[in-house]
Amino acid sequence: MKITPTLPRPRDPKAGTMSNHIARNPRRNGRSTTGRLGVLAAAGVILASVLVPVGASAAPASPDGLSEATAAASCWEIKQVTPAAPSGVYWLNTPLLGSAGQFYCDQDTTGGGWVLVGRGRSGWSESDEGQGAAAEVRSTITGQAAFAPKQLSSVVIGALLNGQSVKSLPDGIRLRRAADIAGTTWQESTFTFSSPRDEWSWMFNNEQRVASWRIGTLSGTGGQTSAFGSGTALNRIETVTGANQGWQPGFGFGTAARGSSDAASYLWAPSATAGNPRPFTQVYLRPQLLSSAIYSAIPDAGTAKYQKAGSAESFAKPTVWGVSGLGAGPNSVEGSNEVSAFAEGNGVVYVGGNFLTVQKTSAGASQVAQPYLAAFDVKTGEFISSFRPTFDKQVKALAVLPDGRIAAGGYFTQVNGAARAGLVVLDPATGATSTTFTTTLINNLSGGVPIVRALDVQDNLLYVGGTFTHMTGGSATSPVYIRAAGRVSVTDGTPDRTWNPEFNGTVMALDASPKKDRVYFAGYFTASKTTAAVKGAALNAADASVVPWTIDFSSTANYQQAVKEVGDKVWIGGSEHMLYSYDRTGMTETSTNVGKSGGDFQAISSDGTTVYGGCHCFYTNYAGARRWPSVGTGWTRATKISSAGAWDNVTGKPISTFSPMVSQRNGAGAWALFNDSTGVTWFGGDYEASVKSNFAKQWSGGFVRFAQNDTQAPSAPSGLSVTPSGANDVLKWSGSTDNRAGLSYQVLRDDRVVATTGSLTVTLPAAAVGTKYFVRAADSAGNWSASTPATVVAAAPAPEPQPVTTTFVNTGATWAYSFGATAPPAGWQAPEYDSSTWSTGAAPLGWGQALLGTTLTSPDPKPLTSYYRKSFDVADATKVATMTLTTRADDGIVAYVNGVEVLRKNINAGAVTSTTYATVAVSASTAVANPVTVSVPGSALRTGANVIAVEVHSNYKSTPSHSFELSAVGQ
Missing domain, CATH: 2.60.120.260 (Galactose-binding domain-like)
Structure with missing residues (x-):
């Protein structure tokens, strides 16, 4: 496909009316502007341009895509305006994009109008962040230089669709695939969906249902996006990814097709005998959008500000320190991983788990032996070497007491050289054992070793959950029967003998309600005393009585591993692959999620608005699904999940814009999640790598940190003025402020953005009388300020009479x-x-x-x-x-x-x-x-x-x- 250079075309802006008039000679014609695209931000919606005026024309403007000011709503619109338009790079803009960007349009295939959203061979990203910069997608569209996949983010693709459902696209998704190793023959394919598909996702290896398909010359119906088509060779589209495919995602052919591992091969496979080879593929969409249909006049007061919904960023913060090595715990996916617990106090995040050292790199730079529990500065991530407790086995739970001391629970039997089984309280600065907190746990069940899996604090009580039968401590010098869960004084560890849930199985997680009236539990139990409490329980904080709660489990193997109250919702997660939410008042179900393929949910945290769920699942979360292993057809959304995901607490819907890219040593995923006081979200588990900004891979030892995304719009610019200068308009305004760097300004004319700049002035070709101008500020995260009020081009006042001599x-x-x-x-x-x-x-x-x-x-x-x-x-x-x-x-x-x-x-x-x-x-x-x-x-x-x-x-x-x-x- 030949890329043709874009050429500017003059335009005459539409007329309008309103206040803040700028005098203008009514005989002057409107003129266009052309621009040079700068940077497309990670969110995909912010652009920067150098503006170059072009010649005048009396012809009306048309959205031909040849300049920033004449950007079209779609490649399809360009083809309607200019039927002879060749394939190449064009300017596109929609209200959701905000400002115009450049994209590659195929104007030749089946009527043209296709926009390229991704291209590559093997190793496609399944994250909603896509892969690489937008400029890389449009600039190198084929050939060996295009083998490394580059994909627009789901945010940008959704903006190109202007919010239109992917399922509703009449032409569906189009794939252009190389059909041989040399790249001399090509195959065209399209397919549509019958299952829900509103938002774009790069995750295809799942149970999204195909409505109709055409692969080469064959057509048919049905199948799932993981594998569909006809036969076992080239008339198949298979996205199944595993060892047989070299763990390389792509749009593969069938199992009978063969490729080559040669670097120059257009049809890649890990070996000459491996099936499902990954061909070089271009992915196209054809939204049929017209500018006249998607834009509406801006009110004279201007545009309102737009702020993104809050969640963690998909890209990890740079690794400062991590943990490494496996301690005495068993090396299993379901058990003892490097990091299992977080807690924050005194400006410090305490990290517990089954690790042996702290270090800066995978090679062990600055390595320090500090097994099972270490401290890091909450703001900088720096290791705090003064906190040096010693444990003989792993830490599974942490909590900060009201006076700042640190409570730790786990599998250990010795702390700081002394016997202390399962529970200890430490000095927050040094890690020394507290001499005033004397709780001792006893386990008279088989095995005889007390284990603490969960801790939380409410008022002056420390709630403890795990495997034990009795407690002593403080004023209780003889054993008190308290089984699997109880509470003790934060001062000296005296157990509350009046509050005994007496669960008949292990407690894996607990959460004391911020409202101070309940405590929630999850685990292997089925009863509290004689009252049924199956794998999950809500107990009254006053007397440990059971609050009625019937959990609709996803399968019969339904032990639960995580529970969290967030606002008016209670979230619970565990086997099999389920994460459900319940209304706190009536404990009725409000949302369901099932992860597949993968494993159970095992950790939950929240910043109060967004809920994070951790799991050992790495493929798809099916929102609305209720059963495993068959998620059925009733699910409402299929979104990528990689060891953890995010959900909106109010709606219960997945937040697809949070799409982390991480890898694990053993596939255990996130066993601990934590939202610190600075807004950073911490993942803990067996992590060994993550992807930070600009898609750069980095080592992450045991835990990964994700900053809160930017949800604050810049302040609005002000004082917009327009001054005629020859054949141009010179626009000036007062600047905006923002909480982060990367501020730019979008100049709107009549109903859309026609120019972007990083300065406080811009020169545009003169607009017609009645044209309305606005300016708003945009940050690199995709937030927009409110705009200035309309400044309208008005006719010049009647000229003064010329003197007659x-x-x-x-x-x-x-x-x-x-x-x-x-x-x-x-x-x-x-x-x-x-x-x-x-x-x-x-x-x-x-x-x-x-x-x-x-x-x-x-x-x-x-x-x-x-x-x-x-x-x-x-x-x-x-x-x-x-x-x-x-x-x-x-x-x-x-x-x-x-x-x-x-x-x-x-x-x-x-x-x-x-x-x-x-x-x-x-x-x-x-x-x-x-x-x-x-x-x-x-x-x-x-x-x-x-x-x-x-x-x-x-x-x-x-x-x-x-x-x-x-x-x-x-x-």
């Missing part, structure tokens, strides 16, 4: 003049003065200069002063703003308009007579080269006749030049 007196005009031994009488400047006896002549007037219109003559010595008058008419003096006089000073000049002096140059202040000398001598050439101007207000004029009067003075009587010229222009 009228020439009242031209250069070269004819003037009346007086030049003689006798000066004119007083008042000669007034408009009423009768100058009819004066001589007349064309300007310039004077002597000693070339190009004179009139030469003034007189007997020597020449008079010092010459006088001039000129009458002109004004049709309407109220329309004249100003009148500009342009003249010369040769040597000095005084000018009057309607008898009022308006100009004096080179003449001293005060009264002026015919014998007044100019203050400087000016040559004729200098006077001409330096004209004198004055602006006379229109108020100096009259409607009708007006008179300009001028007197010119020489600096001395024998001056070689003396001249006058004047023009008068009105505005």
